[in-house]
Structure formats: C-alpha cells, structure tokens
Amino acid sequence: MSDKNSEGRRSARERLQAEREREKARAKRKRAVMVSGGIIAVLAIAAAVGIMVANSKSGSSSGPVTAPTGAVGKGGLAIPVGRNGAPSTLTVYEDFRCPACDAFEKGFRDTVHSLMDSGQLKGEYHLVRLIDGNSGGTGSLNAANAAACAQNQGKFRDYHDVLYDNQPDERVDKFADKNYLLQLADKVPGLKTPAFTSCVQNGTYNAWVDKSNADFNSSGYNSTPTILLNGKSIFGENQPLTPEQLKADVTAANKGKPVPSS
Template identity: 65%
Template sequence: MSQKNREGKRTAREAMHEQREKDKAREKRKRTLIVGGAVVVVLAIAGVVAGVLANHKSEPAKPVASPKGATGNDNLVIPTGAADAPSTLTVYEDFRCPGCGMFEKTFRDTVHSLEDSGALKADYHLVTIIDGNMGGTGSLNAGNAAVCAQDAGKFRAFHDVLYENQPDEREDKFGDKAYLLELADKVPGLKTDTFTACVNNGTYDSWIKKSAAAFGGSGFSSTPTVLLNGKSVYGNQTDPLTPDKLKQQVEAANKGKKAGTVTPTPTS
C-alpha cells in the first residue's frame, strides 16, 4: 500500500472519529438542556404553589359572630340561670327534634324552678341534626332566631315558645322565617327591628353551624343529650329520669353548697 493511500485511510478514520465526538457532544448538550428545562418548569410550578399557599395563609379566617353572654369553648354555649349556681345541666338540642320537644315539655318547669332558686344553671348547645337528616333549614333558622333572642336578653322565653309551637319534624315549618317572627310576638318586647333583621339576615347562622360541628366532635351522637355536672342523666330506658329524680340529684349534688345569685329572667 502506498504512503498516499495509508494517509488517505487515516484521514478518513480521523474524520469519522471527529464526527462521532461531535455527535456525542451534541447529544450531551441536548440532554442537559432538557433536564435544565425540566428543573426550571418544576421550580416555576413550585414557586406558583408557594405563592398560592402564602396568599392563602395571609388571608385571616373570618371571625364567627357570637351572641351576647355566650360562654364555653369558642363561645358556643348559651347559659341560663345563675352563673355561679353549684350545679350545671348541659343540654345538646335541636329545635326540630321531637325528642328534644318531649324533654322540654316534661322537664321545663322543673329546670326553671331549679334555675330560679339558684340551684342550677343550664348550658345549651344548639345543633342541626334534623336539617341534616330530613333536609330543610328549620333547625338552623330556629337556632339563629333563639340566639337573636339571646342578644335581646330573652333566650329562655323564646326557647320555651319555640318548643310550645314545635311542628312535626317532617314539615320544617321553622324553615319559614316569617313564622319564627310570628312566634316572637308571644314574647313581650322581643320583636324589635333589631331582632327582625337578625332573624331575616341569619346573623348567627355561622355560629349555629360551628356549634353543630362542635357537637360532631363531642362524642355524643343524638339529641337531646342531657348531662348533670358532666354525667349523662337522660335516655336510660331501664332507669328513666323524672322531674322528681332530677330534683333529688341536684339536691344531692348541691348539699352543703351555696345557691347561686339569681337575677330575674324574662318569661313568655
């Protein structure tokens, strides 16, 4: 083979090698650009998500309006009776609940008597079980109206009126705000412009919903749930509670304790 041919073959091999190296370099640059672009996209998405979260966190939660005199966790309790009474009756109730209506009709006078003597105070938790089970808004609307009455210092009186006029749970008559305002006429001095606006505007709807949500996490599942000084006393079919038994239990719990300071309570 001539020197010229050998040099020609070597030059061809070198050219092929050089081309392969260029191809490899080009592929490497391409992969680098792809990976780099993906990283940029991921970082951009992460930046957008972080921005959304930051904006979300920066928006303060809207406070839930609480009625005058509300107590307990998150101000979700409506108290009646002397604040310093030695015993407390805790009641979880739904104004559409027929069992709650039965409890009120049976024990209302006894509870009022114990409250008015300073022996007992009651803590009411308002919930909306029947609205959830049967549909409608009667539990919510009646609860809101009762809390509007609390603002006017007439919760107990209107509370009694609602149960005295409780419709069949399937009718959802309490869903009609006009009917609730009609019932307010039964409590002297309650139906003011302020009360009417409170009922019509659903001023405390969010408060009622928050109270109902708190009931969901309370460990109880039905209404009425009635506790005396933290102990369940109602609903035991083998040993049913009676008004006389309730009096006896309160007297026993209060033995040696001073009665609470009683202030006059408006009645219907």
C-alpha cells in the same frame, strides 16, 4: 374426493368461520355496552354523592363565627340560663325540630325552671341541627339562629319555650320560614325589635350554629336531647330520667355548696 363434496366442506367451514366472526363482534359490542354502562353508573353515583354533599351543606354559612351576647364555654358555643353562682350546671344539646327534645322540654320544663329560678341550677344550651341533616331543610338552623338573636335581647328562655310550644311535625320544615319565626316572637313581649328582626332575616348566627353542630358531632354524643349534669350524662339514649330524679340528683350534687339568693 369429489369436487362437489370438497365444495360442500369448504362452504361449511366458511359458514362456521363467518359465524365465529359474528360471535366475536357480538361479544365486542356486549363488552362495550357493559363498560359504557359501568361508566354511566359511576357517573350517576358520583352525581348522587355530589347532590348529597350539597344537600348536607344546605343553609350552612361559611362566614365569620360570631357568638351571641353572653355565650359561654369553649368557643362560646353555649347560651347560659340562670344564675352565674348556681352550684350545678345542666348542659343541654338540643334541636328545635327534634320531637324527643320537645318531649323532654314539656316533661321537665317546670322542674328545670324551678331549679334555675331558685339558684340551684344553671343551664348551658348548645343548639344543633341534626334534623336538617337527617331530613333536609333549614328549620333547625333558622330556629337556632332566631333563639341566639333572642339571647341578644335577654329573651332566650322565653323564646326558647315558645319555639317548643309551637314545634311543627318533624317532617314539616315550618321553622325554615323566617317570617313564621318572627310571628312567634310576637308571643314574647319586647322581643320583636328591629334589631331582632334583622338578626333573624340575615341569619346573623348561622355560622355559630354550624360550629356548635360540628362540635356536637365530634363530642361522642349522637342523639338529641343529650343532657348532662355537672358534665355527666343523665339523659339520652337508654337513659331514663324523671323530674323527681333530676331534683334529687341536683340536691345531692349541691350538698354543702352555697346557693345564690339572687
């Protein structure tokens, strides 16, 4: 074997070894980049989760839970409307930003008012904030708090109806503006007192609304409006109802029961 050939083979081996070392170095750098990228991705996901959790708590209150005047039911989470002695109870879970709630309100308001005013039916209204959670914002919370403030003035039903008559588009969080809620109070004679204004501005019942919302989330119902007659769901997802059917259902439920005259 000539020295020349031996030198050539040695050079080839050295080049091959050098290439292998370079390949190992490239693989090491690639693994480092992948690990680094994975860590960054995990951190990004964690940050996103943190942002979502923070957003889900936006506008919530951790203060003491104070119920509005006359609140009824377990934990005092329902606002009563109508006569105490009415033989049937309509339980309503609603969100003032919810378009379906507005549709129910507009379609059934006259019937519900008539049944309540005649003593056949009383209502228990549970105020929730699903749209705040789904779309962001605080309009559901602020409107519900304002309605609870109106309850203290004996004006819940009137202000409740005004809120739905002026419900903004679901995507526009106009009810988040407390000054707008106070402007709407001008439509209810005698409502806009200093006490009402302070209650709205201070979010006096925010914690109560949050508790009502948590109660709804654990109730097994998952949409608003959810309407119960004497504890039985009669209107919700895939449950059509007409005003005439509601009247017939209340009449049947009240058969043989006394109806208060005043």
